[in-house]
Amino acid sequence: MDEKLLEIKDLNVTYxxxxxxxxxxxxxxxxxxxxxxxxxxxxxxxxxxxxxxAIMKLLPDKIGFINSGSIKLADLDAPQEHKEAKGAEAxxxxxxxxxxxxxxxxxxxxxxxxxxxxxxxxxxMTSLNPVLTVGAQISEVLELHNNGEMSKADIxxxxxxxxxxxxxxxxxxxxxxxQFSGGMKQRVVIAIALACQPRLLLADEPTTALDVTIQAQxxxxxxxxxxxxxxxxxxxxxxxxxxAQTCDRVAIMYAGEIIEIxxxxxxxxxxxxxxxxxxxxxxxxDLTKATKRLNPIDGLMPDPTVIIPGCKFADRCPKCMEICxxxxxxxxxxxGHMIKCHLFNDIADGTLEEAQAQEEQAAEETK
Amino acid sequence: xxxxVLKRLLMLIPIIIGISFIIFAIxxxxxxxxxxxILGENASQEDIMAKREELGLNDNFFxxxxxxxxxxxxxxxxxxxxxTLPVIDEIMVRxxxxxxxxxxxxxxxxxxxxxxxxxSAIRQYSIFDYFSRTxxxxxxxxxxxxxxxxxxLVFSLNLGWLPSTGTDSWTGFILPSITLAASATATLTxxxxxxxxxxxxxxxxxxxxxKGASERRIIFKHVLRNSLLPIxxxxxxxxxxxxxxxxxxxxxxxxxxxxxxxxxSVRMKDIPSVVGSVMFVAVAIGLANLLVDILxxxxxxxxxxxxxxx
Numbered sequence: 047m048d049e050k051l052l053e054i055k056d057l058n059v060t061y062x063x064x065x066x067x068x069x070x071x072x073x074x075x076x077x078x079x080x081x082x083x084x085x086x087x088x089x090x091x092x093x094x095x096x097x098x099x100a101i102m103k104l105l106p107d108k109i110g111f112i113n114s115g116s117i118k119l120a121d122l123d124a125p126q127e128h129k130e131a132k133g134a135e136a137x138x139x140x141x142x143x144x145x146x147x148x149x150x151x152x153x154x155x156x157x158x159x160x161x162x163x164x165x166x167x168x169x170x171m172t173s174l175n176p177v178l179t180v181g182a183q184i185s186e187v188l189e190l191h192n193n194g195e196m197s198k199a200d201i202x203x204x205x206x207x208x209x210x211x212x213x214x215x216x217x218x219x220x221x222x223x224x225q226f227s228g229g230m231k232q233r234v235v236i237a238i239a240l241a242c243q244p245r246l247l248l249a250d251e252p253t254t255a256l257d258v259t260i261q262a263q264x265x266x267x268x269x270x271x272x273x274x275x276x277x278x279x280x281x282x283x284x285x286x287x288x289x290a291q292t293c294d295r296v297a298i299m300y301a302g303e304i305i306e307i308x309x310x311x312x313x314x315x316x317x318x319x320x321x322x323x324x325x326x327x328x329x330x331x332d333l334t335k336a337t338k339r340l341n342p343i344d345g346l347m348p349d350p351t352v353i354i355p356g357c358k359f360a361d362r363c364p365k366c367m368e369i370c371x372x373x374x375x376x377x378x379x380x381x382g383h384m385i386k387c388h389l390f391n392d393i394a395d396g397t398l399e400e401a402q403a404q405e406e407q408a409a410e411e412t413k
Numbered sequence: 414x415x416x417x418v419l420k421r422l423l424m425l426i427p428i429i430i431g432i433s434f435i436i437f438a439i440x441x442x443x444x445x446x447x448x449x450x451i452l453g454e455n456a457s458q459e460d461i462m463a464k465r466e467e468l469g470l471n472d473n474f475f476x477x478x479x480x481x482x483x484x485x486x487x488x489x490x491x492x493x494x495x496x497t498l499p500v501i502d503e504i505m506v507r508x509x510x511x512x513x514x515x516x517x518x519x520x521x522x523x524x525x526x527x528x529x530x531x532x533s534a535i536r537q538y539s540i541f542d543y544f545s546r547t548x549x550x551x552x553x554x555x556x557x558x559x560x561x562x563x564x565x566l567v568f569s570l571n572l573g574w575l576p577s578t579g580t581d582s583w584t585g586f587i588l589p590s591i592t593l594a595a596s597a598t599a600t601l602t603x604x605x606x607x608x609x610x611x612x613x614x615x616x617x618x619x620x621x622x623x624k625g626a627s628e629r630r631i632i633f634k635h636v637l638r639n640s641l642l643p644i645x646x647x648x649x650x651x652x653x654x655x656x657x658x659x660x661x662x663x664x665x666x667x668x669x670x671x672x673x674x675x676x677x678s679v680r681m682k683d684i685p686s687v688v689g690s691v692m693f694v695a696v697a698i699g700l701a702n703l704l705v706d707i708l709x710x711x712x713x714x715x716x717x718x719x720x721x722x723x
Contacts, residue, residue: 104622159625167623172616177638177713186634187624222714238624 050120051245051278052078052101053144057115059093059100059302066351070096072302074115075377075398078246083272083279085289085310087326088299091347094282095168097299098248101280102165103147103155117147119162120245161191164239165248169255170232174223180234181205181219187241204241211274212237212267229260236264240271247272247279253288265292286330290314298323301347301358308383318380320387321363357388365389414710417720418703425699432695433485433688437478440684446470447494447682468494481685485692491685495678500689503674508693511670514662515655517586518593523648526598530605531640535632537610545602552599561592561665578667589666593659597651604647608640615639641712649705653698 059071071093078084086094099105100112145154164187167173175183181202188201196204206216212233223231232252239247252268253261269292272279281293289296290310297307298320306313306320313323325343345362348354357363360370369388377398380390384398395401448464449456465471469480484491490500533545568588569577576585612618613636621635660672671690678686710717 102623104619156625156627159623161625165623167616167620169616173620175617175621175635175639176715178635186621186626190625190630222718224715224718235620238620 049080050077051080052120053116053118054097054101055116055118057097057100057117057148058113059096059105059110060113061106061110063109068350069353070110070302070350071100074302074304076297076304076307078278078280080120080245081272081276081278082294083281083292085293085296086280086282086299087284087286087289087296089284089347091350092299093302094299095250096302098165098250098280098282101147101246101248102159102163103150104159104165112148115148118144119147119158120144157191160187160239160244161242162244163246163248164242164244166232166235166239166250166252168251170228170235171255173235174231176223179220179222180214180226181209184208184219184234184237184241187238191242208237208241211240211271229256229264232256232260232264233267236268236271240275240277243275244277247277248282249279250282251284252281253285254283261288268292286327298326302350303358303386304384305359305386306384308381312381312383316381316383318385318390318393320359320385321365321389322359325362325364357386414707414717414720417710418707421703421706425696428699429692429695430482433482433692434478436688436691437481437684438474440679440682440687441474441477445682447684450682451494481688490689493678493686494683495681495686500685503686504671504690504693507669507671507674507690510668511656511659511663511672512697513586514589514593514659514668514670515652517590518597518655519648519651521590521594522597522601522651525594526601527605527644529598530602531609531632531637533602533606534609534613542606545606549599549602552595555595557592557595558661558665560595561588561662564588564591565666585666585668589662589668592662592665593655597655600647600651601644605640605644608643609636612636612640638712642709645705645708645712649701652701656694656697 054074054076057071057074058069061068061070074093074097076084086097088094096105096110099110101117103112105111145158147155147158150158174180178186184205185201188196188204192201205219209216209219214230214233214237218226223234226234232255236252239249249268253264256264265288268279271277281289283289293310295307295309296313297304298313299305300322306323308316313319314327319327322343329340329342331337331340343362348358348361354360356369356371356373357375360366363370367388373388375386375388375391377384377386378390378394379396379398379401380394385394446461446465448461448468448470452460452464469477472480481491488501490504492498493500493503496503529545529548533542536542565577565588568575575587576582577588579585618631618635621631626634657672657675659670660676662668663670663673671694675687675690677683678690706720710720
């Protein structure tokens with residue numbers, strides 16, 4: 047396997063308001079490897095955007111909290127100062143030198159945001175500042191992460207270069223966002239996100255606000271750029287077609303938990319699946335058959351303010367058993383991918399945790 | 414942009430004609446005879462008739478209006494019925510005081526209210542925020558005449574630092590300006606606070622955060638300019654209010670301003686004085702509004718492109 051770029055372990059995020067505490071993300075575990083595209087799929091309110099915001103540490107101030115868990119970012123592109131400061135400690139102990147985002151300071155995060163990790167937001171219409179020119183908004187991110195290496199002219203050249211890359215004539219950099227169409231605005235947003243050649247791109251439904259033709263163009267472009275810049279991407283979407291087209295691996299998210307994660311082949315063609323995944327795929331109408339009615343999953347996602355002792359999908363699950371209502375399923379390894387479901391208790395090869403431990407041991411032995 | 418400004422300046426002409434006609438009509442067609450009011454209760458019928466003839470009140474209303482406007486075009490605003498002096502002289506004496514008062518009042522309210530509101534918004538629910546919101550509440554609740562009298566009591570009578578009346582030197586403007594600024598400061602504080610709070614929640618501010626911008630940079634570069642529009646609007650509107658509505662402050666501090674002139678003239682049915690001063694105020698408000706619209710264009714490129722299209 048490739049090297050891990052980002053490792054999320056047992057992440058819990060809550061939103062605390064006067065009325066209630068919302069458990070948005072619960073015990074989340076997943077890794078992103080260098081250069082890969084991981085699709086994060088789930089219905090509205092499953093906690094996809096919250097996960098991305100937690101990685102950026104941009105959860106709403108005084109409302110969103112990372113309660114526990116860790117988000118570790120591989121060291122190689124951590125800010126230089128940070129690396130030097132940590133260098134002495136690292137030599138003394140063999141401990142993890144990766145930066146834990148959940149514990150990072152605001153100053154450290156500012157160095158990472160837009161530079162090592164950047165994010166494309168859902169709605170391009172409102173994501174650009176209406177009173178600044180497009181060029182100024184792209185050059186801003188370059189200026190912010192410029193350590194005196196680039197002159198003003200260099201930055202302008204870089205802006206031209208990146209605009210050309212996303213298919214906008216550089217001459218238009220002096221125009222304002224209102225002079226651009228929706229698809230063009232999304233290209234600008236992507237240009238901002240890619241300007242510093244981040245290691246990791248968090249794309250939060252980058253095509254949802256666009257019409258289908260533009261969607262295809264933008265996806266194609268992102269795919270190209272990803273290869274060119276060797277960027278890993280977390281693609282948040284609820285469009286399974288987009289996932290099949292662009293992703294290497296897929297994580298299915300439900301009520302703040304990842305209930306199944308595997309390669310695109312394992313998820314789309316594998317034999318064993320979480321009942322929710324089955325329902326999700328079942329709700330896609332078949333083009334070759336005359337379908338009178340769509341086939342949705344009955345019921346709604348559980349209230350996120352309530353802690354559920356068992357499996358969160360139990361209420362809607364067609365294969366629900368007694369154990370599902372009282373006991374949380376483990377992260378089981380089935381057919382080489384993870385499924386969080388009691389159905390597979392017997393046939394599983396073990397848990398994800400065991401598999402990871404084995405992997406690490408194997409890695410150490412080869413050393 | 415230049416075309417837009419010229420157009421707006423030309424539009425002032427019909428506005429002035431409309432306003433003067435309405436005021437002239439209201440003053441002329443409502444009951445009450447200026448001649449009677451000037452000569453008093455006990456004047457004889459002949460004297461009143463003679464006075465009416467002298468003032469030209471026996472003509473048809475439209476004839477009188479056209480005669481008056483014909484004079485205005487030539488720069489002659491007629492003579493006051495009350496003092497028989499040229500109206501323009503009286504206005505020119507009083508207009509600068511009113512203008513100065515409005516400028517100082519607004520300047521003060523902007524300098525205090527806007528930063529207060531912005532800091533309040535950035536530090537929402539902090540002690541500073543509670544303090545400034547309470548202050549705003551107090552300032553709106555305090556009546557202007559009371560505040561004026563209290564300031565006078567403290568700074569003029571007890572401490573003797575500032576003059577209590579008159580506008581002979583600039584020090585005379587300090588207390589009235591503070592009094593005038595009080596309620597405007599309150600509105601501006603609340604307005605800037607809510608405007609900044611709204612902009613801070615916008616998606617593009619989150620985009621700026623995602624770029625790794627510092628909080629200071631976000632406020633100065635992304636938030637402030639976007640939150641200026643409603644603030645500029647309120648300032649422009651305040652200017653209008655302060656041009657015509659400072660009678661209370663003028664009488665508390667015995668300043669001879671346009672407000673006082675208008676009130677006494679209305680009471681005396683002194684038509685040329687009323688119409689003349691209203692026209693001055695209207696032009697001042699019109700120009701202030703134009704300034705606001707020009708500022709809009711500089712703040713928001715979307716508005717600027719609308720202007721050039723028309």
